[in-house]
Amino acid sequence: MNEPFLSAVPLLTKIEDEGFEAYFVGGSVRDLLLGRDIADIDIATSATPQEIQAIFPKTIDVGVEHGTIVVLFSGKTYEVTTFRTEAEYEDCRRPSEVQFIRSLEEDLKRRDFTMNAIAMDKRGQFIDPFHGKRAIENRVIQTVGKAEERFSEDALRMMRAVRFFSQLNFQIETTTRAALIQYAHLLKHISTERKLIEFEKLLVGKNRKHALEMLHETRLYMYLPGMAPYSEGLTRMCKYDTTSLTIEEMWAFLIYQLRINNDEINSFLKTWKLPVKKIKKIIHLVKWLMIRLKIDWTDEALYKAGMNTIFSTERIYNLLHNQEIDSRIDRLLEQYETLPIKQRSELNVTGNDLLDWFQKKQGPWIREKIEMVEKAVIHRKVSNHNQSIREWLIECNQN
Ligand code: ATP
Ligand code: MG
Numbered sequence: 001m002n003e004p005f006l007s008a009v010p011l012l013t014k015i016e017d018e019g020f021e022a023y024f025v026g027g028s029v030r031d032l033l034l035g036r037d038i039a040d041i042d043i044a045t046s047a048t049p050q051e052i053q054a055i056f057p058k059t060i061d062v063g064v065e066h067g068t069i070v071v072l073f074s075g076k077t078y079e080v081t082t083f084r085t086e087a088e089y090e091d092c093r094r095p096s097e098v099q100f101i102r103s104l105e106e107d108l109k110r111r112d113f114t115m116n117a118i119a120m121d122k123r124g125q126f127i128d129p130f131h132g133k134r135a136i137e138n139r140v141i142q143t144v145g146k147a148e149e150r151f152s153e154d155a156l157r158m159m160r161a162v163r164f165f166s167q168l169n170f171q172i173e174t175t176t177r178a179a180l181i182q183y184a185h186l187l188k189h190i191s192t193e194r195k196l197i198e199f200e201k202l203l204v205g206k207n208r209k210h211a212l213e214m215l216h217e218t219r220l221y222m223y224l225p226g227m228a229p230y231s232e233g234l235t236r237m238c239k240y241d242t243t244s245l246t247i248e249e250m251w252a253f254l255i256y257q258l259r260i261n262n263d264e265i266n267s268f269l270k271t272w273k274l275p276v277k278k279i280k281k282i283i284h285l286v287k288w289l290m291i292r293l294k295i296d297w298t299d300e301a302l303y304k305a306g307m308n309t310i311f312s313t314e315r316i317y318n319l320l321h322n323q324e325i326d327s328r329i330d331r332l333l334e335q336y337e338t339l340p341i342k343q344r345s346e347l348n349v350t351g352n353d354l355l356d357w358f359q360k361k362q363g364p365w366i367r368e369k370i371e372m373v374e375k376a377v378i379h380r381k382v383s384n385h386n387q388s389i390r391e392w393l394i395e396c397n398q399n
Contacts, residue, residue: 001124004041004076005032011073012043012122015080018055020047021104022080023119023127030115033136034168043080044119046102052080066098083107086153105129109144112157113164117144139170147179155186159198162214166205172214180218187223192273195224199272203250206243213238225271233258240319248278249312252285256316288313293320302336303378310336340377340384348386349373357390358397369393 001009005024015022028041045052049064058072067082084098085106101107104119108129111117118132126133130144141164143150143157151158158180165172172180187195202211215221216235222228237257245253251269260268265286269279288305292313302310314329341347351366373389376382382392 004028004038005120005124007074007076008041008043008078009122011071011078014055015045015047015052016122018047018051020045020051022047023104023121025108025119026111026116029118029120029126030132030136032120033118033133041078043078044083044104044107045080046083046104048082048100052082067100084110086110111144112150112154112160114142114144115164115170139168140173141165141168141170141176142173143176143179147176148183151179151183152186155183155188156190156194156198158183158187158218158220159190159195159202162211162218162220163198163202163205165214166202166207166211168205169207169210177218180214180220184218184220185223187220190223192225192271196272196274199224200247203254204247208243208250209238209241225273226268230258230260233260242319244315245319246312248281248285249316251278251282252289252312253316253319255282255286256289285309285312289316292317297332297335299335299339300375300378302332303339303342306342307333307336340380341374344370344374346384347374347377347389348384349389353386353390354393357393372396 005028008024012022012024022043022045024041025044026042028038031038047055049061049067049069052069052071053059053061056071056073060070060072060077062068062070062079067084069080071078071080082100083102083104083106084100086098104127108117108119108127114130114132114135116132117128117130119127121127135142141161143161161172161176161180164170202208202215205211212234215224216231216238221230221234227234234257237254240253240257242250242253251274255265255268265283266279269282274282284305288301288309291301297305297310305313310332311329314332318324336342347370349370351362351370354366354369355362373382373393376392377384377389382388
Protein backbone atom coordinates (compact mmCIF):
# COMPACT_ATOMS: atom_id res chain seq x y z
CA MET A 1 0.00 0.00 0.00
CA ASN A 2 1.16 3.52 -0.74
CA GLU A 3 0.47 7.01 0.49
CA PRO A 4 -1.92 8.59 1.26
CA PHE A 5 -3.49 5.33 2.45
CA LEU A 6 -0.44 4.20 4.39
CA SER A 7 -0.54 7.09 6.86
CA ALA A 8 -4.19 6.33 7.60
CA VAL A 9 -3.67 2.62 8.41
CA PRO A 10 -3.02 3.31 12.13
CA LEU A 11 -6.32 5.22 12.20
CA LEU A 12 -8.20 2.16 10.89
CA THR A 13 -6.32 -0.01 13.41
CA LYS A 14 -7.35 2.24 16.26
CA ILE A 15 -11.03 2.00 15.29
CA GLU A 16 -10.72 -1.79 14.96
CA ASP A 17 -9.02 -2.05 18.36
CA GLU A 18 -12.14 -0.53 19.86
CA GLY A 19 -14.17 -3.37 18.35
CA PHE A 20 -15.52 -1.66 15.21
CA GLU A 21 -14.92 -2.09 11.49
CA ALA A 22 -13.24 0.55 9.33
CA TYR A 23 -12.40 0.67 5.61
CA PHE A 24 -11.22 2.97 2.87
CA VAL A 25 -14.14 3.62 0.49
CA GLY A 26 -15.46 5.64 -2.43
CA GLY A 27 -13.54 7.81 -4.86
CA SER A 28 -10.10 7.22 -3.35
CA VAL A 29 -10.30 3.42 -3.73
CA ARG A 30 -11.58 3.84 -7.30
CA ASP A 31 -8.78 6.26 -8.12
CA LEU A 32 -6.19 3.94 -6.57
CA LEU A 33 -7.35 1.14 -8.89
CA LEU A 34 -7.23 3.55 -11.80
CA GLY A 35 -3.80 4.89 -10.97
CA ARG A 36 -5.17 8.42 -10.75
CA ASP A 37 -3.99 11.06 -8.30
CA ILE A 38 -5.78 10.72 -5.00
CA ALA A 39 -7.18 13.91 -3.54
CA ASP A 40 -8.56 12.90 -0.17
CA ILE A 41 -9.34 9.52 1.30
CA ASP A 42 -12.69 8.66 2.79
CA ILE A 43 -13.16 6.17 5.59
CA ALA A 44 -16.33 4.25 6.39
CA THR A 45 -16.92 2.65 9.76
CA SER A 46 -19.45 0.65 11.79
CA ALA A 47 -18.85 3.00 14.74
CA THR A 48 -21.41 5.77 15.24
CA PRO A 49 -20.27 9.42 15.14
CA GLN A 50 -20.42 9.52 18.94
CA GLU A 51 -18.29 6.40 19.17
CA ILE A 52 -15.73 7.97 16.79
CA GLN A 53 -15.70 11.15 18.89
CA ALA A 54 -15.03 9.01 21.96
CA ILE A 55 -12.09 7.21 20.30
CA PHE A 56 -10.22 10.23 18.93
CA PRO A 57 -9.27 13.26 21.02
CA LYS A 58 -9.40 15.68 18.08
CA THR A 59 -12.50 15.66 15.89
CA ILE A 60 -14.61 18.19 14.05
CA ASP A 61 -18.33 17.75 13.71
CA VAL A 62 -19.10 18.48 10.05
CA GLY A 63 -22.42 16.69 9.77
CA VAL A 64 -23.16 14.28 12.56
CA GLU A 65 -26.72 13.84 11.33
CA HIS A 66 -25.30 12.42 8.09
CA GLY A 67 -22.76 10.42 10.02
CA THR A 68 -19.62 12.33 9.06
CA ILE A 69 -16.91 13.32 11.51
CA VAL A 70 -13.55 14.81 10.56
CA VAL A 71 -10.76 13.20 12.54
CA LEU A 72 -7.42 14.95 13.04
CA PHE A 73 -4.81 12.24 13.06
CA SER A 74 -0.99 12.56 12.82
CA GLY A 75 -1.29 16.09 11.47
CA LYS A 76 -3.81 15.19 8.77
CA THR A 77 -7.59 15.31 8.53
CA TYR A 78 -9.82 12.41 7.50
CA GLU A 79 -13.55 12.21 6.87
CA VAL A 80 -14.91 9.24 8.78
CA THR A 81 -18.49 8.31 7.93
CA THR A 82 -20.68 5.79 9.70
CA PHE A 83 -22.14 2.99 7.57
CA ARG A 84 -25.61 4.11 6.61
CA THR A 85 -28.59 3.48 4.41
CA GLU A 86 -30.69 6.12 2.82
CA ALA A 87 -33.95 4.30 2.94
CA GLU A 88 -36.44 7.06 2.44
CA TYR A 89 -35.96 9.23 -0.58
CA GLU A 90 -38.33 12.11 -1.08
CA ASP A 91 -38.88 13.96 -4.34
CA CYS A 92 -35.92 12.31 -6.11
CA ARG A 93 -33.54 13.92 -3.66
CA ARG A 94 -31.14 12.77 -1.04
CA PRO A 95 -33.02 11.98 2.14
CA SER A 96 -32.88 14.49 4.95
CA GLU A 97 -32.35 11.72 7.47
CA VAL A 98 -30.15 8.68 7.29
CA GLN A 99 -30.07 5.48 9.26
CA PHE A 100 -26.86 4.25 10.76
CA ILE A 101 -26.21 0.57 10.30
CA ARG A 102 -23.46 -1.90 11.20
CA SER A 103 -23.09 -3.61 7.82
CA LEU A 104 -20.48 -2.58 5.27
CA GLU A 105 -22.29 -4.29 2.43
CA GLU A 106 -25.49 -2.33 3.07
CA ASP A 107 -23.43 0.86 3.05
CA LEU A 108 -21.82 -0.04 -0.27
CA LYS A 109 -25.24 -0.85 -1.69
CA ARG A 110 -26.50 2.74 -1.28
CA ARG A 111 -23.57 4.13 -3.30
CA ASP A 112 -24.12 5.36 -6.84
CA PHE A 113 -21.89 3.38 -9.21
CA THR A 114 -20.19 0.03 -8.84
CA MET A 115 -16.76 1.63 -9.32
CA ASN A 116 -17.56 3.85 -6.29
CA ALA A 117 -18.81 0.98 -4.15
CA ILE A 118 -15.53 -0.79 -3.40
CA ALA A 119 -14.05 -0.92 0.10
CA MET A 120 -10.43 -1.65 0.99
CA ASP A 121 -9.29 -2.82 4.40
CA LYS A 122 -6.05 -1.86 6.13
CA ARG A 123 -4.21 -4.81 4.57
CA GLY A 124 -5.15 -3.68 1.08
CA GLN A 125 -7.80 -6.40 0.57
CA PHE A 126 -10.80 -5.32 -1.46
CA ILE A 127 -14.40 -5.90 -0.46
CA ASP A 128 -16.24 -5.65 -3.73
CA PRO A 129 -19.70 -7.22 -3.65
CA PHE A 130 -20.92 -5.32 -6.73
CA HIS A 131 -17.92 -6.09 -8.94
CA GLY A 132 -16.63 -2.56 -9.10
CA LYS A 133 -13.10 -3.76 -9.95
CA ARG A 134 -14.42 -5.51 -13.00
CA ALA A 135 -16.28 -2.33 -14.01
CA ILE A 136 -13.04 -0.37 -13.69
CA GLU A 137 -11.13 -2.95 -15.75
CA ASN A 138 -13.83 -2.83 -18.42
CA ARG A 139 -14.06 0.93 -18.08
CA VAL A 140 -17.81 1.07 -17.54
CA ILE A 141 -20.03 3.27 -15.43
CA GLN A 142 -22.85 1.19 -14.03
CA THR A 143 -25.25 1.84 -11.17
CA VAL A 144 -25.33 -0.35 -8.09
CA GLY A 145 -28.67 -2.09 -8.63
CA LYS A 146 -31.29 -0.98 -11.14
CA ALA A 147 -30.49 2.32 -12.80
CA GLU A 148 -34.16 3.33 -12.96
CA GLU A 149 -34.52 2.92 -9.21
CA ARG A 150 -31.24 4.57 -8.33
CA PHE A 151 -31.89 7.60 -10.55
CA SER A 152 -35.41 8.06 -9.27
CA GLU A 153 -34.16 7.86 -5.68
CA ASP A 154 -31.62 10.64 -6.26
CA ALA A 155 -31.68 12.28 -9.67
CA LEU A 156 -28.30 13.96 -9.16
CA ARG A 157 -26.73 10.57 -9.86
CA MET A 158 -27.52 11.15 -13.55
CA MET A 159 -25.34 14.27 -13.56
CA ARG A 160 -22.70 12.30 -11.68
CA ALA A 161 -22.78 9.61 -14.37
CA VAL A 162 -22.06 12.17 -17.06
CA ARG A 163 -19.37 13.93 -15.01
CA PHE A 164 -17.56 10.61 -14.40
CA PHE A 165 -17.92 9.96 -18.14
CA SER A 166 -16.19 13.31 -18.66
CA GLN A 167 -13.43 12.71 -16.12
CA LEU A 168 -12.69 9.04 -16.78
CA ASN A 169 -13.68 8.51 -20.39
CA PHE A 170 -15.47 5.25 -19.48
CA GLN A 171 -18.48 3.89 -21.35
CA ILE A 172 -21.87 4.26 -19.73
CA GLU A 173 -23.41 0.81 -19.49
CA THR A 174 -26.45 0.35 -21.77
CA THR A 175 -29.29 0.17 -19.26
CA THR A 176 -27.74 2.97 -17.19
CA ARG A 177 -27.62 5.08 -20.32
CA ALA A 178 -31.20 4.27 -21.29
CA ALA A 179 -32.31 5.28 -17.79
CA LEU A 180 -30.53 8.63 -18.23
CA ILE A 181 -32.79 9.41 -21.14
CA GLN A 182 -35.90 8.08 -19.46
CA TYR A 183 -35.40 9.92 -16.18
CA ALA A 184 -33.61 13.10 -17.28
CA HIS A 185 -36.62 15.20 -16.29
CA LEU A 186 -36.23 14.18 -12.63
CA LEU A 187 -33.15 16.38 -12.50
CA LYS A 188 -35.49 19.34 -12.06
CA HIS A 189 -35.97 18.33 -8.43
CA ILE A 190 -32.28 18.76 -7.62
CA SER A 191 -30.81 21.89 -6.06
CA THR A 192 -28.66 24.21 -8.15
CA GLU A 193 -25.79 23.86 -5.68
CA ARG A 194 -25.52 20.12 -6.20
CA LYS A 195 -25.86 20.43 -9.99
CA LEU A 196 -23.17 23.10 -10.10
CA ILE A 197 -20.59 20.89 -8.39
CA GLU A 198 -21.06 18.10 -10.91
CA PHE A 199 -21.36 20.43 -13.91
CA GLU A 200 -18.08 22.19 -13.14
CA LYS A 201 -16.29 18.84 -12.75
CA LEU A 202 -17.81 17.79 -16.08
CA LEU A 203 -16.67 21.02 -17.75
CA VAL A 204 -13.01 20.36 -16.96
CA GLY A 205 -12.97 16.59 -17.50
CA LYS A 206 -10.69 15.25 -20.23
CA ASN A 207 -13.68 13.85 -22.14
CA ARG A 208 -15.71 17.08 -21.79
CA LYS A 209 -16.54 17.31 -25.48
CA HIS A 210 -18.40 14.01 -25.45
CA ALA A 211 -19.87 14.63 -22.02
CA LEU A 212 -21.45 17.85 -23.29
CA GLU A 213 -22.77 15.90 -26.25
CA MET A 214 -24.24 13.41 -23.84
CA LEU A 215 -25.99 16.17 -21.86
CA HIS A 216 -27.58 17.11 -25.16
CA GLU A 217 -28.47 13.62 -26.33
CA THR A 218 -30.02 12.61 -23.02
CA ARG A 219 -31.73 16.02 -22.73
CA LEU A 220 -30.32 16.38 -19.22
CA TYR A 221 -29.25 19.91 -20.20
CA MET A 222 -32.94 20.92 -20.27
CA TYR A 223 -33.00 20.63 -16.49
CA LEU A 224 -29.78 22.53 -15.80
CA PRO A 225 -30.05 26.18 -14.69
CA GLY A 226 -30.76 28.53 -17.57
CA MET A 227 -29.79 25.97 -20.22
CA ALA A 228 -33.16 24.85 -21.59
CA PRO A 229 -33.39 27.39 -24.47
CA TYR A 230 -29.94 26.61 -25.81
CA SER A 231 -30.12 23.33 -27.68
CA GLU A 232 -28.46 24.79 -30.77
CA GLY A 233 -25.78 26.58 -28.78
CA LEU A 234 -24.88 23.44 -26.91
CA THR A 235 -24.48 21.60 -30.22
CA ARG A 236 -22.12 24.35 -31.37
CA MET A 237 -20.15 24.03 -28.13
CA CYS A 238 -19.73 20.27 -28.65
CA LYS A 239 -17.89 20.79 -31.93
CA TYR A 240 -14.76 22.02 -30.20
CA ASP A 241 -12.03 20.20 -28.36
CA THR A 242 -11.84 22.46 -25.34
CA THR A 243 -9.46 20.37 -23.23
CA SER A 244 -6.91 23.19 -23.02
CA LEU A 245 -9.38 25.56 -21.34
CA THR A 246 -9.64 26.33 -17.61
CA ILE A 247 -12.97 26.38 -15.77
CA GLU A 248 -13.43 30.14 -16.21
CA GLU A 249 -12.52 29.93 -19.87
CA MET A 250 -15.04 27.10 -20.24
CA TRP A 251 -17.81 29.27 -18.81
CA ALA A 252 -16.84 32.14 -21.10
CA PHE A 253 -16.69 29.85 -24.11
CA LEU A 254 -20.06 28.34 -23.19
CA ILE A 255 -21.64 31.79 -22.96
CA TYR A 256 -20.17 32.67 -26.33
CA GLN A 257 -21.37 29.46 -27.98
CA LEU A 258 -24.85 29.74 -26.48
CA ARG A 259 -24.97 33.28 -27.91
CA ILE A 260 -26.37 34.61 -24.65
CA ASN A 261 -27.32 38.27 -24.96
CA ASN A 262 -24.99 40.72 -23.30
CA ASP A 263 -27.57 41.87 -20.81
CA GLU A 264 -28.50 38.31 -19.87
CA ILE A 265 -25.03 36.97 -19.07
CA ASN A 266 -25.09 38.11 -15.47
CA SER A 267 -28.47 36.56 -14.74
CA PHE A 268 -27.45 33.34 -16.52
CA LEU A 269 -24.41 32.99 -14.25
CA LYS A 270 -26.49 33.97 -11.23
CA THR A 271 -29.04 31.23 -11.88
CA TRP A 272 -26.11 28.87 -11.58
CA LYS A 273 -25.38 30.45 -8.17
CA LEU A 274 -21.75 31.02 -9.02
CA PRO A 275 -19.82 33.20 -6.55
CA VAL A 276 -19.94 36.92 -7.39
CA LYS A 277 -16.16 37.11 -7.82
CA LYS A 278 -16.16 34.31 -10.36
CA ILE A 279 -19.09 35.88 -12.23
CA LYS A 280 -17.12 39.13 -12.50
CA LYS A 281 -14.08 37.33 -13.89
CA ILE A 282 -16.15 35.44 -16.44
CA ILE A 283 -17.99 38.56 -17.60
CA HIS A 284 -14.69 40.42 -17.95
CA LEU A 285 -13.35 37.59 -20.08
CA VAL A 286 -16.46 37.38 -22.27
CA LYS A 287 -16.27 41.12 -22.84
CA TRP A 288 -12.67 40.97 -24.04
CA LEU A 289 -13.34 37.90 -26.13
CA MET A 290 -16.10 39.75 -27.99
CA ILE A 291 -13.81 42.72 -28.56
CA ARG A 292 -10.93 40.50 -29.66
CA LEU A 293 -13.17 38.74 -32.18
CA LYS A 294 -13.72 42.10 -33.86
CA ILE A 295 -10.36 43.85 -33.55
CA ASP A 296 -6.76 43.07 -32.67
CA TRP A 297 -5.18 44.10 -29.39
CA THR A 298 -4.14 47.71 -28.87
CA ASP A 299 -1.90 48.93 -26.05
CA GLU A 300 -4.94 50.31 -24.30
CA ALA A 301 -6.84 47.03 -24.62
CA LEU A 302 -3.89 45.03 -23.29
CA TYR A 303 -3.65 47.40 -20.33
CA LYS A 304 -7.35 47.24 -19.55
CA ALA A 305 -7.74 43.50 -20.01
CA GLY A 306 -4.71 42.50 -17.93
CA MET A 307 -2.34 39.60 -18.42
CA ASN A 308 -4.60 36.71 -17.35
CA THR A 309 -7.46 37.85 -19.53
CA ILE A 310 -5.14 38.35 -22.50
CA PHE A 311 -3.98 34.73 -22.12
CA SER A 312 -7.48 33.38 -21.69
CA THR A 313 -8.90 35.40 -24.57
CA GLU A 314 -6.14 34.21 -26.87
CA ARG A 315 -6.66 30.58 -25.91
CA ILE A 316 -10.33 30.82 -26.81
CA TYR A 317 -9.59 32.88 -29.93
CA ASN A 318 -7.13 30.25 -31.12
CA LEU A 319 -9.62 27.50 -30.51
CA LEU A 320 -12.28 29.29 -32.55
CA HIS A 321 -9.83 29.91 -35.37
CA ASN A 322 -8.36 26.48 -35.26
CA GLN A 323 -4.91 27.81 -34.45
CA GLU A 324 -2.23 26.52 -32.14
CA ILE A 325 -1.05 28.65 -29.23
CA ASP A 326 1.70 30.18 -31.30
CA SER A 327 4.36 32.81 -31.24
CA ARG A 328 1.63 35.44 -31.30
CA ILE A 329 1.04 34.99 -27.60
CA ASP A 330 4.75 35.56 -26.92
CA ARG A 331 4.60 38.72 -28.96
CA LEU A 332 1.56 39.92 -27.04
CA LEU A 333 3.29 39.28 -23.76
CA GLU A 334 6.29 41.25 -24.93
CA GLN A 335 3.99 44.07 -25.97
CA TYR A 336 2.28 43.90 -22.57
CA GLU A 337 5.62 43.93 -20.76
CA THR A 338 6.65 47.13 -22.52
CA LEU A 339 3.49 49.03 -21.50
CA PRO A 340 4.53 52.15 -19.55
CA ILE A 341 2.21 51.11 -16.69
CA LYS A 342 0.27 47.95 -15.88
CA GLN A 343 -2.22 49.50 -13.47
CA ARG A 344 -3.51 52.87 -12.37
CA SER A 345 -1.67 52.77 -9.05
CA GLU A 346 1.60 52.97 -10.98
CA LEU A 347 0.77 56.44 -12.28
CA ASN A 348 3.14 59.02 -10.84
CA VAL A 349 0.42 61.50 -10.00
CA THR A 350 -2.02 61.76 -7.08
CA GLY A 351 -5.24 63.61 -6.37
CA ASN A 352 -3.29 65.85 -4.01
CA ASP A 353 -0.88 66.80 -6.81
CA LEU A 354 -3.84 67.87 -8.93
CA LEU A 355 -5.39 69.94 -6.11
CA ASP A 356 -2.04 71.62 -5.63
CA TRP A 357 -1.42 72.28 -9.34
CA PHE A 358 -4.90 73.53 -10.26
CA GLN A 359 -5.90 75.21 -6.97
CA LYS A 360 -9.48 74.04 -7.44
CA LYS A 361 -11.96 72.49 -5.02
CA GLN A 362 -12.21 68.70 -4.87
CA GLY A 363 -14.68 67.18 -7.31
CA PRO A 364 -15.23 64.73 -10.13
CA TRP A 365 -12.72 66.64 -12.25
CA ILE A 366 -9.92 64.87 -10.38
CA ARG A 367 -10.99 61.44 -11.54
CA GLU A 368 -11.46 62.73 -15.08
CA LYS A 369 -7.95 64.19 -15.14
CA ILE A 370 -6.43 61.00 -13.73
CA GLU A 371 -8.15 58.98 -16.45
CA MET A 372 -6.89 61.43 -19.04
CA VAL A 373 -3.32 61.07 -17.77
CA GLU A 374 -3.68 57.30 -17.64
CA LYS A 375 -4.68 57.17 -21.29
CA ALA A 376 -1.93 59.59 -22.32
CA VAL A 377 0.71 57.56 -20.47
CA ILE A 378 -0.41 54.31 -22.08
CA HIS A 379 -0.36 55.96 -25.51
CA ARG A 380 3.06 57.37 -24.67
CA LYS A 381 1.95 60.97 -25.18
CA VAL A 382 3.51 61.79 -21.87
CA SER A 383 6.05 59.93 -19.80
CA ASN A 384 5.09 58.64 -16.39
CA HIS A 385 7.02 61.24 -14.36
CA ASN A 386 5.38 63.63 -11.97
CA GLN A 387 6.88 66.77 -13.52
CA SER A 388 6.21 65.69 -17.12
CA ILE A 389 2.61 64.96 -16.22
CA ARG A 390 2.31 68.37 -14.62
CA GLU A 391 3.67 70.17 -17.67
CA TRP A 392 1.50 68.13 -20.01
CA LEU A 393 -1.65 68.85 -18.00
CA ILE A 394 -0.98 72.56 -17.84
CA GLU A 395 -0.37 72.62 -21.57
CA CYS A 396 -3.64 70.74 -22.19
CA ASN A 397 -5.44 73.23 -19.98
CA GLN A 398 -4.19 76.17 -21.98
CA ASN A 399 -5.43 74.75 -25.30
P1 ATP B 1 -14.30 12.82 -6.48
O1 ATP B 1 -13.01 12.16 -6.77
O2 ATP B 1 -14.69 13.79 -7.52
O3 ATP B 1 -14.44 13.36 -5.10
P2 ATP B 1 -16.00 10.75 -5.49
O4 ATP B 1 -16.41 9.43 -6.08
O5 ATP B 1 -15.15 10.71 -4.27
O6 ATP B 1 -15.36 11.61 -6.63
P3 ATP B 1 -17.82 12.26 -3.88
O7 ATP B 1 -18.89 13.20 -4.30
O8 ATP B 1 -16.67 12.78 -3.11
O9 ATP B 1 -17.34 11.53 -5.20
O10 ATP B 1 -18.55 11.11 -3.07
C1 ATP B 1 -17.85 10.11 -2.34
C2 ATP B 1 -18.54 8.75 -2.47
O11 ATP B 1 -19.87 8.83 -1.93
C3 ATP B 1 -18.74 8.28 -3.91
O12 ATP B 1 -17.60 7.59 -4.38
C4 ATP B 1 -19.96 7.38 -3.77
O13 ATP B 1 -19.60 6.13 -3.26
C5 ATP B 1 -20.78 8.08 -2.72
N1 ATP B 1 -21.76 9.04 -3.29
C6 ATP B 1 -21.59 10.36 -3.51
N2 ATP B 1 -22.70 10.93 -4.00
C7 ATP B 1 -23.63 9.96 -4.08
C8 ATP B 1 -24.99 9.90 -4.51
N3 ATP B 1 -25.62 10.99 -4.95
N4 ATP B 1 -25.62 8.70 -4.44
C9 ATP B 1 -25.00 7.62 -3.97
N5 ATP B 1 -23.73 7.59 -3.57
C10 ATP B 1 -23.03 8.74 -3.62
MG1 MG C 1 -14.51 12.49 -3.08
